Amino acid sequence: MSLRATGASPALTAAIARADWAALLPPLRAHGDEQPVGRPTCVAALDLADGLVLGVLEDRAGRTYPVPLVTAGSEVRRARAGDGAAEALIDLLAGGSRERDGFELTAWYHRPATGERSIDVDQTNESVIVAEHAVVKWTFLADEGPHPAPSLLAELERNGFTGMPRPWGALQWRSPPSSPRLIALVTEYVPGAEDGWTWAVEELRTAAQSGEEEPARRVGASVGELVASFHRALAGTARPSTTAEGAARRSGALADLDRALAVTSGRAHEVLACHEAETRAVLRDMPIDDTEVLRVHGDLHVGQVLRTRAGATSTYTLTDFDGNPVVPPQERIREQPAALDVAGMAQSFRHVGLVLHKHDPDLDPAVVDPMAEVARSAFLDAYRQALASRLDLLDERLVRPLALRQVCREFTYAATHLPRWSYVPEAALPMLLARGGLR
Numbered sequence: 100m101s102l103r104a105t106g107a108s109p110a111l112t113a114a115i116a117r118a119d120w121a122a123l124l125p126p127l128r129a130h131g132d133e134q135p136v137g138r139p140t141c142v143a144a145l146d147l148a149d150g151l152v153l154g155v156l157e158d159r160a161g162r163t164y165p166v167p168l169v170t171a172g173s174e175v176r177r178a179r180a181g182d183g184a185a186e187a188l189i190d191l192l193a194g195g196s197r198e199r200d201g202f203e204l205t206a207w208y209h210r211p212a213t214g215e216r217s218i219d220v221d222q223t224n225e226s227v228i229v230a231e232h233a234v235v236k237w238t239f240l241a242d243e244g245p246h247p248a249p250s251l252l253a254e255l256e257r258n259g260f261t262g263m264p265r266p267w268g269a270l271q272w273r274s275p276p277s278s279p280r281l282i283a284l285v286t287e288y289v290p291g292a293e294d295g296w297t298w299a300v301e302e303l304r305t306a307a308q309s310g311e312e313e314p315a316r317r318v319g320a321s322v323g324e325l326v327a328s329f330h331r332a333l334a335g336t337a338r339p340s341t342t343a344e345g346a347a348r349r350s351g352a353l354a355d356l357d358r359a360l361a362v363t364s365g366r367a368h369e370v371l372a373c374h375e376a377e378t379r380a381v382l383r384d385m386p387i388d389d390t391e392v393l394r395v396h397g398d399l400h401v402g403q404v405l406r407t408r409a410g411a412t413s414t415y416t417l418t419d420f421d422g423n424p425v426v427p428p429q430e431r432i433r434e435q436p437a438a439l440d441v442a443g444m445a446q447s448f449r450h451v452g453l454v455l456h457k458h459d460p461d462l463d464p465a466v467v468d469p470m471a472e473v474a475r476s477a478f479l480d481a482y483r484q485a486l487a488s489r490l491d492l493l494d495e496r497l498v499r500p501l502a503l504r505q506v507c508r509e510f511t512y513a514a515t516h517l518p519r520w521s522y523v524p525e526a527a528l529p530m531l532l533a534r535g536g537l538r
């Protein structure tokens with residue numbers, strides 16, 4: 100099948116202009132953040148199959164919403180699971196990687212797959228499962244790129260990294276001179292997968308209830324090995340960081356503290372203000388020289404680790420290669436210290452402990468917190484050991500300040516997006532500062 104951009108026929112353009120956004124957006128995203136304004140305009144279109152078109156729609160503010168469309172008759176509507184748009188995208192992968200009229204299809208793998216179903220979990224984008232083999236994730240709002248996932252997944256594929264759901268393909272679109280935008284991503288579907296905010300909390304609960312450190316140590320070590328194999332697969336992108344980059348990292352961290360102070364209120368603000376001087380001192384001391392940087396995940400925490408179990412065997416995989424949503428696109432693809440991912444993951448084990456305080460108030464924090472430290476230490480030890488000959492990739496001096504910067508960002512995230520998360524940074528900040536050194 101050819102990769103043919105229709106350039107949007109006049110009939111299609113007119114039908115889209117007449118349509119309501121409500122008929123074009125994923126039902127789960129028809130309200131809330133990032134809603135389009137004004138009428139939809141079709142700026143590009145790609146034939147998927149008979150009666151199915153991928154439309155790149157713009158709103159009056161110039162934002163880009165990719166929409167799989169059913170075009171039968173004189174009206175258009177968003178394709179639903181069962182209409183075949185996700186299957187058709189997988190069919191396109193059979194023809195290999197190619198470019199046409201601004202669309203760029205990358206094909207790593209495919210197998211024929213029919214039968215679509217939607218998933219109704221909380222999601223930012225719209226994911227459709229095809230034949231229980233693949234997930235097609237249609238981007239809800241396609242920001243100007245470059246999106247980090249296509250190039251990162253390509254590098255991981257090239258180096259045989261297997262610790263992720265297998266990537267099948269990516270569809271991007273660009274209107275020069277602007278950078279490519281991610282329209283859809285196709286990945287292997289992992290049935291029965293749970294993310295770490297479920298499985299890590301469970302394991303820590305088991306450890307805290309029994310007093311046995313083993314479950315906490317085991318999960319920490321498994322994740323440490325996984326993250327080390329991920330960084331080893333990316334080692335080909337490593338280079339020395341410049342002093343200017345180091346200085347920007349430090350001033351960026353201080354700016355994250357300022358922003359957190361500016362957007363928080365109430366108890367969160369009090370906690371921050373009370374620890375401001377100490378936090379600022381650690382960030383100001385962040386080393387800026389002699390650091391290796393490489394392509395990284397950029398938004399690593401236990402929630403990005405999926406776990407599946409078959410009998411006594413647990414398998415862990417990394418997901419969500421969207422990078423850090425709070426940094427601009429050009430920075431999301433820039434090489435970073437491995438310590439950024441390491442600090443994010445290590446700190447998240449502490450946050451798992453804090454989540455457990457909230458969910459199980461009967462468990463003694465004096466038991467839970469040390470167990471969280473066991474998981475965190477096991478993560479760091481296993482990471483270092485598995486990094487082996489590439490231990491030079493980890494600049495240990497950066498782990499603590501980058502964890503602190505992450506906590507500052509979590510204050511901001513809670514204040515601007517998710518108030519019910521605020522208890523986590525509020526407890527994490529004093530806890531982190533109270534622990535000197537790396538451990």
Ligand code: ADP
Pocket residue numbers: 220221222223224225226234264286287288289290292293294418419
């Ligand atoms: P979004 O960007 O829309 O939030 P995510 O990629 O974060 O989508 O996925 C949403 C949820 O779907 C995740 O929390 C995870 O539980 C599940 N998930 C993601 N990728 C897969 C996969 N390949 N197989 C099975 N489940 C997955």
Ligand code: MG
Pocket residue numbers: 419
């Ligand atoms: Mg996600």
